[in-house]
Amino acid sequence: MTPDVALPLLVLALPFAAFLLLAVVGPLRRTGRPAGLVSIAAIAISFAAALTVWARELVAERTWGWIPADGGPIATVGVLVDPLANAMLVLVTLVALLVQVYSLAYLGDERPGALGRYYTYQSLFVFSMLGLVLAPGFVQMFVFWELVGLCSYLLIGFWYERPAAARAAVKAFWITKLGDVGFIVGIVLLWSATGTFEFTDLFEKAQANALAVPGLATIMFLIYLGAVGKSAQFPLHVWLPDAMEGPTPVSALIHAATMVTAGVYMVTRTEPLFALVPEVLTLIAWVGAFTALLAATMACVEGDIKRVLAYSTVSQLGYMMAAAGAGASPAGFLHLLTHGLFKALLFLAAGAVIHAVGTNDIFRMGGLFRAMPQTAVVFVVGTLALAGVPPLAGFFSKEAVLGGVWEAHLTGPFLMLALTALLTAFYMFRVVFVAFFGRAHAGGHPHEAPWLMRGPLWLLAILTLAVGIRLALGGGEAHEEAPGWLPPLSVGLATVGFVLAWAMYQRGAVDPARVAAVLRPLDYLARRRYGLDGLYAGVYRGIILGLSRLIGWIDRYLVDGILNALTALTLRAGDALRYIQSGRAQDYVYGVAFGVLLLFVWAQLWRR
C-alpha cells in the first residue's frame, strides 16, 4: 500500500470539480461555450495526469473507511491503481477529451443553456466513469456504476423535447436496472459470505482457496447480470440501439467507448473470482458469442448509420465478454481498448456525416466521398480496424479474442465469433459503400466538418493505426499462443465480408433484395430485431401493467376503501355527537351531577 495516489486522485477530482462548478454556478453554465471550455480544460489536465500515471506504470492502493461499524468500517472508498486501471484511465480521459472538443462544434447550434447542461453532464459522466475504474471494492464500483447509468440516462435524453429520446432514455435506464438488481444482490450475498467488499481481500482469499463459499456460482452469476445489463449482452441488449437517440458524441463516448465497457471491465477486474466458477465463465462465453452473432445479423439489415454502429458495439461487446468467459480476459481487455478507439472514431465520423447531410439513413447519403474526403478516409480507417484488417488495432485484439476462445476449447462460441467477424466486415463495408460511394442521393451540399470535429477524428484514426503497428511490432504477446492458422482465417473472413459487401452494394453483381428473399426468415427476424423489443413491450404491457393494474385496484378500492369507510364512520359519528356540546355550563354541571348520582347508585347496589 503506497500512499502515492495523488495523481490518480487528481485525475478523478478534476472532472468532478468541473461538474461542481458548472452545476452550482448557474450563470457560468448558461453561457454555453465557456462552460464547455471549463469542462474541456479540466478533462485535458485530467488526461495529462492519466497519461503520467500510465507512463509511470503506477501500482498503488489507498482506501478510506466508509460505513463505520463495530468491527471496523464495512466498506471503503479509495483508489486502486494497477495496469488494468491505468490503461482504462487513459482510454476514458482521451476519448472524453476528444468527444468534448468535438461536441463544441457538433452541438454548436444548441442554445447556450443546453450546451452548458450538456457539458455539466459530460463532466459528471467522466468523473463517475473514472471513479468506477479506480474503485477498490464492490461498493464504490456499484455507486459509480449507477452514476454512469444516470449520466447515460441524462445524456440519451439530452433532447428531451423529442418523445423518442425521452422514451429511449427511460428504456435504457430501466433495462440496465434489471441487470443492476442482480448485481447488487450478488454483491451483498458475496459480502455476507466473505465479510468484505474489497477486491484485494477477495483476491487474496481466492488465491488461498479460502473462497469455497456455498453458492458462489449463483453469486457470481448475479454479479455477472450487472454486466449483462450494462454491457448490453443478450437478452438485455435492446436498450443500446435505442440509446442512439442521444447526440452522436454521447453515443461515441458512453455507448461505444466507455460506459458500455464497464461490464467487461468489471468482469476483467474480478477475474480471479470468476475463475473460481468455470460454469459461469462458460455461460459468459456462450452468451457473449451469441450476442455478437445476433447483433451482427441485425446490423446487416439496419439502415440507420448510428444504429448499425450500435449493433456493432453490442456485437463487439459480445466479443469481449466471450474472451473474458474463455479465461482470456487480457485479450478481451485489449479488444476493449482498441474497440474504444476505433468505435469512438466511427461514431464521431458518423456524427460528422450526419451533421453534413442531416439524416441518419445511409440510403439517403451516397457519394459522400467526394464531398467530404477526410471524413470518408477516417471512417474507412475505423471500418478496416473494426473488420479486423492488419495492421490496424482491431485485427490483433480480435485475433487474440478468437485465439483465446479457441484455446479454451469452446468450439461453439468460436464458430459464432468467426461468423460474426465475417458479418462485421460485411455490414461495415455495406455502410461504407452505400454512404460514401455509389450514387449521391443527398439533397443540399454536404461539406467537410469544421476542424474542431476533424481534429479528434484524425487523432483517433492515427491512434488506431499507431496502436495497431505497436501491437504488430512487439506488443503481440497475447496472440502468440494462438494457432498459426488463425491470422489467415480472420483476414480471410474479413475479405469475404468485404467482397460480399462490394458485390452487393458497389458492383451490383448481386441484388441485395434477392439475397434477402433467399434468406427470408432470417431477414424478417433481423428486421424485427428478433421480436425481442416486442417481447419486452408485451411482457411489460401484459404482465407488469396488468399486475400494476390489479395492485392499483386493490390499493384503490380495498385498502383505501377500508380507510375511507373508517373515516366516513368517524365523520358521521362526530357529526351526530357534536350536538351534545351545547356550550352552556349548566348542561355540563348537570352531566357531572348525573354521573355522580350514577356512581352512588353503582356503589350502593353492586359494590358490596
Place this chain on the structure above:
Amino acid sequence: MIGLSSYLVLAALMFSIGLFGVLTRRNAVGILLGIELMLNAVNINLVAFARFHGDLLGLVFTLFTISITVAEVAVGLAIVIVIFRVRRTVEADRLDLLRW
C-alpha cells in the same frame, strides 16, 4: 336531643336545593348563590361530624371552606360583572360560546 342524622338530612336537603338552583337558574348570580348553598351544606356536615365525633378538625376545615368561599364569590361576581359589561347580559343560556 337532635341526632346526627337530622343534621345530615338538613345538609343533604340544602345541597340538593343548591344543586337544583345551579342547574335551573338562568341568572349567573343565581347560580353563584346555588353554589353557596351547596358549600354551606358541606359546612353543616363538617360541623355536625365534628360535634358528634368530638374532633375539632372538622371546625378547622369549616373555617377554611368559609374563607375559600369568600374568595370564590369575589372572583365569581367579578367574572359575572365583566361578562355583563361585554355581553350586556348574565343569562347563563346565552353564554354558549363553547357550543358546536
